[in-house]
Amino acid sequence: MPQVTIQTSGNLRRLDPDWLMLQVNRTLLNSGLFVEADLKIRVLRCDEFRIGADQFDPAFHGFVAVTVAVLSGRDFxxxxxxxxxxxxxxxxxxxxxxxxxxxxxxTEVVEIQPEMYFKTVLGGSSPA
Structure with a gap:
């Protein structure tokens, strides 16, 4: 834990998803709350999106929406x-x-109930 999902608007072409994930992972590690093996992160690029209504211009509007899901139990x-x-x-x-x-x-931090979180690690071996 945590599970991090980063959604980005597809028009942020100069945003490097690998670099973004690395920076967020480093931040999570530096928080002292997690160990590296527990970090899971993904970036989802949304090519179809809208911000607002009538005045929307995809050349001028973009977004990055981060959800950090952690097991419940940490205080506010x-x-x-x-x-x-x-x-x-x-x-x-x-x-x-x-x-x-x-x-x-x-950025939104959400809690996952441990009773409702299921995890299995299949195959392979851990790197030395």
């Missing part, structure tokens, strides 16, 4: 601090894209 201030740390990291990563367009960046 820990989750809040984690969300703020991830938000600042993503803001720094997106800064270059925001020079040519308006980019909305959001």
């Amino acid at each position: 201030t820990v989750r809040e601090r984690l969300g703020q740390m991830v938000q600042r990291t993503v803001e720094r990563c997106v800064q270059e894209c925001a020079q040519s367009m308006q980019v909305q960046v959001t």
